[in-house]
Amino acid sequence: MQERYEPNLIEPIAQRYWNEQRSFAAKEDASKEKYYCLSMFPYPSGRLHMGHVRNYTIGDVISRFMRMQGKNVLQPMGWDAFGLPAENAAMMNSVPPAKWTYDNIAYMKKQLQSLGLAIDWDREVATCKPEYYRWNQWFFLRMLEAGIAYKKTGTVNWDPVDQTVLANEQVVDGRGWRTGALVEKREIPMYYLRITQYADDLLQALDTLPGWPDRVRAMQANWIGKSVGVRFAFTHDIKDSSGKLIGDGKLYVFTTRADTIMGVTYCAVAAEHPLALHAAQSNPQLAAFIEECKQGTAQEAELAQQEKKGMDTGLFVTHPLTKEPVPVWVANYVLMGYGDGAVMAVPAHDERDFEFAKKYKLPLKPVVVPRSWKGRQFEESTEVLDGLARPSLKIQDEKNLDEFYFNWNNWVPRLAEHGICVKSGKYDDMDYDEAIDAIAADLKEKSLGDKQTQWRLRDWGISRQRYWGCPIPIIHCDACGDVPVPDDQLPVVLPEDKVPDGSGNPLNKDPSFYECACPKCGKKARRETDTMDTFVDSSWYFLRYACADNSKAMVDARVNYWLPVDQYIGGIEHAILHLLYSRFWTRAMRDLKLVKVEEPFTNLLTQGMVLNDIYFRKPAAGRIQYFNPSEIDVKLDDKGKPVGAVLRSDGQPVEMGGMGTMSKSKNNGVDPQKLVDEFGADTARLFMMFAAPPEQTLEWSDEGVQGAFRFMKRLWRSVYEHVNAGPTSKLD
């Protein structure tokens, strides 16, 4: 054993030994308690970043701890290898995404090994390999048979120049990020997975996951978005040009406030609603308005910022209880994708309806009063606002000091509170719950509605008009329709030699891929060229680790030994989609009797981001220039507080921008490879584990790394001294 601590000498020796001995290969052993420790697998972007190092170090420490506790530990690793960045890199460098991806995997695997992680590399998977994605295809066909997968037309962002579908993030200010062309909404056929069928289960079962952070469970519950209310219909006799009643003469709406049904003064429908489209046929102005609503992105968050706009259709529907005519408006605040794309509007008790009614001078009608008014006399009156007569209700407060009344100058939140029904005929004096029960019962009796549960969650559209993904195993035949690829012809292999040029999916232009024979009738047919969303790949990789070598089946009995994952570690950014899809997919596999496990992840740790200082200069004209902290000298005052910073190369001051997530755009990243090369993996790992609790953000500090390095050196020396002192010691 040598006196000097030289990690670059000793770490590779240990790593080679582990590799040769297969020290971390896990074997199923029913006599031992298993422990499955899983880190979210990386996208092979090219190099590891500090977030990876943190993630895998946390997992490795937990694995080590559990191994020392005598558990049979599995810690696998793989590659989330399909996806858009490979296509972009391909365009820039004229390299096929496959080559780019495999090269990156080779490099990053070396990096991971140099970190000394106790990974069982025998179980490595890469989602872009046919051995893996054939089971995506196989199980997709099983879901199709079971009715969990289905086809329907869906709305996408379409770039008319590139002839391609854009993800929401690729739409900037309503234009394609590459072409700058105005993005269109387009209806195209896509495959969907019926995750909504599992909505209630996915929501309820969140309570069985005490090992998950509260906020992640809350985020999932929000996303699923259960809401209980009443779905009912207004009636009408509006017919289309062929004389058919639109929607069978019913305009369905959903409401959580059925108690306000007597206060309805208009109905609002989404721009894409059949009634709106019908009215637009004879109304060019309305048609133009509908076109305007269709512009922009399919992203809902942006809709929330828009001003409320609408237009009268001139159509009327009949109120199901009062039989009064109710005007139908098109409104941009109504979403086609939620419920039936239509709402009943009660401007006296709903903020959005209020704002809309005020803008377009629509009537309003108060029908709910505070509970404190119960059993007391109130006065009806009319006030004139904006030249309109507005009905108001007044009451003396209990101390007879003031008058409380509805006034319609501004919205007040109290108007939306639950209360007592008034001016509602037979429902007068009923409280919220009672009124809803009574109204739902009456609507049911008329066969015009009932209580219903509505979900925010939508079915999962998995079709992507993209090349670098798992092909959807369907063949389109003019005679037989959509025919599944027979199991014995799986996998449908993605050709790996294509180089996308930005003008759509190369599979569309490759006859050797899309030309095929119909498996049913043998006639010439066309292969589906859409590929699957990459979230499909990551929805079950944790199952495959248990049986990665099985070429005959998707999963086998070993899955039931290892699953569920005892500890899952990864970024909070996957709190909703990846984790929800995985929970759904596992349930689908359970229902098709492939696995026993229902909840795949028992404990979840969402590790914090890695932050670093931000330094910049803001020139009088032009872009902000960011400087990497390694190029900066910080000035301290007497107490050691930072008071300023200068760029080392020119000695001139730079602005201190506080701390932010390490990113290319802020130029504040630290390359893990440099860190490992200089100080060794142990120092890097020690610092990361030590500087902050795993769930919290970690503030990078070069001095902190030095401290960890000093610690390692001291540790080395004390071992060295021990070895020299002890006559029989053979530590080296």
Place this chain on the structure above:
RNA sequence: GGCGGUGUGGCGGAAUUGGUAGACGCAGCGGACUUAAAAUCCGCCGGGUAACUCCGUACCGGUUCGACUCCGGUCACCGCCACCA
């Protein structure tokens, strides 16, 4: 607007079920070694005081022999979701 979280020295953060607040690290200060520097090592390091049995865990109050920890309220910050009817 809804939901979730967090507030402790100059800084990152400890404090297992309510029992010595500030572990450990960073920065800072003093010292040793050195011709000098780096590296390394030792000591000090919340505030106040001449001193202590003083004050101090965002703020106000409560429970308790005892509160960073439990309860009620306030303030501030962060994250996610959001015309969801």
